[in-house]
Each structure stands twice: as structure tokens, then as C-alpha cells.
Amino acid sequence: ENVQVTDVASIEPNKVLIVYLSRTNNTRAIAEIIHRNVGGKLVALELEKPYPENYRATVEQVVKENETGFLPPLKTKIDTIQQYDVVFVGFPTWGMQLPPPMKSFLHQYDLKGKTVIPFNTNGGYGIGSTFQTVKELCPNSNVVEGFTMRGGSERDGQLLVIEGGKAKEAEANVVKWLRTINVLK
Numbered sequence: 001e002n003v004q005v006t007d008v009a010s011i012e013p014n015k016v017l018i019v020y021l022s023r024t025n026n027t028r029a030i031a032e033i034i035h036r037n038v039g040g041k042l043v044a045l046e047l048e049k050p051y052p053e054n055y056r057a058t059v060e061q062v063v064k065e066n067e068t069g070f071l072p073p074l075k076t077k078i079d080t081i082q083q084y085d086v087v088f089v090g091f092p093t094w095g096m097q098l099p100p101p102m103k104s105f106l107h108q109y110d111l112k113g114k115t116v117i118p119f120n121t122n123g124g125y126g127i128g129s130t131f132q133t134v135k136e137l138c139p140n141s142n143v144v145e146g147f148t149m150r151g152g153s154e155r156d157g158q159l160l161v162i163e164g165g166k167a168k169e170a171e172a173n174v175v176k177w178l179r180t181i182n183v184l185k
């Protein structure tokens with residue numbers, strides 16, 4: 001199984017898209033590190049109808065959406081997905097699954113023939129089924145080995161934690177990973 005980008009020399013920044021979902025900015029911090037090191041277009045996924053501010057209410061809504069397979073409509077539009085060869089997709093773990101908005105994105109856009117590179121932050125319980133679901137929703141893409149690290153834990157009042165020294169440490173780990181998967185030399 002191919003878990004690398006095929007040809008590091010062929011990655012042009014204008015062919016790279018970095019799409020991420022982030023509620024408390026941890027996944028955004030990783031997206032920005034990737035963007036600084038690789039370039040490309042950085043896009044935050046936004047919903048037509050944002051989730052509640054309340055954490056508990058959001059958890060409950062997500063449980064229901066996962067049960068029914070509801071795909072929340074996206075406000076974010078990517079007008080020319082065809083121009084990208086490499087698509088980074090970033091998301092937190094929600095209910096040990098891929099968050100519904102990222103399911104919406106992967107259903108809505110055909111990433112056939114592209115390299116898809118997942119990255120994740122979580123509250124300490126890991127990636128759950130998120131990376132597997134990315135693979136399932138991108139059956140005709142080269143889905144590369146993803147990056148994950150612990151982010152915040154909104155449940156426990158920990159919002160953005162990937163800042164300061166922790167952001168420096170994260171950057172070192174992200175760069176190491178980007179070399180492993182052949183995105184950086």
C-alpha cells in the first residue's frame with residue numbers, strides 16, 4: 001500500500017489545498033504549520049448553520065448526525081477542486097469519528113486521482129475511525145499516512161493548547177512527518 005506522496009519534486013504550492021475543520025483552533029494550528037512549510041491554499045470549513053457554542057449541545061447534535069448520516073451543508077465552497085493535486089484534510093476527533101462537516105466535504109468533492117493527506121487533533125483518545133473513514137470516502141485517491149497529536153479537551157475546559165512551546169514541538173513533529181511521507185525533502 002502506498003502511504004507516501006509519489007514524487008516530492010512534483011509538488012507545486014499552487015496545486016496544494018489544505019482544508020480543515022476546527023472549533024477551538026488546535027487543528028487550525030496544525031493546518032497553519034503545514035501551510036507555512038508547504039504553501040498552498042488554506043481553507044477553513046464553515047457550515048451554513050454553525051454548531052452551538054455550548055459543548056454538550058454540540059456533542060449531542062453530532063451523535064444524532066452520525067446516527068442518521070446527516071451531512072451538514074457547507075458554507076465553504078472550493079470553486080476549482082480540479083486544480084489541486086494534493087489535498088490535506090484536517091479535523092478533530094468527534095465522538096471517535098470523522099466530524100460530520102468533513103464527511104460533507106468528502107462527499108461533495110471528488111478527489112479521484114489526487115493525493116489525500118489526513119491530519120488530526122484529539123482530546124487524548126486518538127484518531128478513532130477518522131482516518132479509516134477518509135480512506136472509505138476517497139476510494140480512488142492515494143490516501144497517505146496521516147499525522148495526529150493530542151490537542152485540547154473542551155469537555156475539561158481546555159481549549160487551544162497548541163501554542164507557545166507546544167506549538168514549537170508540534171512544528172518539529174509535523175515537519176518530521178512531512179519528510180517521512182515525502183512532502184518535504
Ligand SMILES: Cc1cc2nc3c(=O)[nH]c(=O)nc-3n(C[C@H](O)[C@H](O)[C@H](O)COP(=O)(O)O)c2cc1C
Nearest residue numbers: 022023024025026027092095096122123125151152
Ligand atoms: C463534539 C466533540 C466531540 C469530541 N469527541 C472526542 C472524542 O471522541 N475523542 C477525543 O479524543 N476527543 C474528542 N473531542 C476533543 C477534540 O478532539 C479535541 O479537543 C481537539 O483538539 C479539538 O480540535 P479543534 O481545537 O481543532 O477544534 C471532542 C470535541 C468535541 C467538540
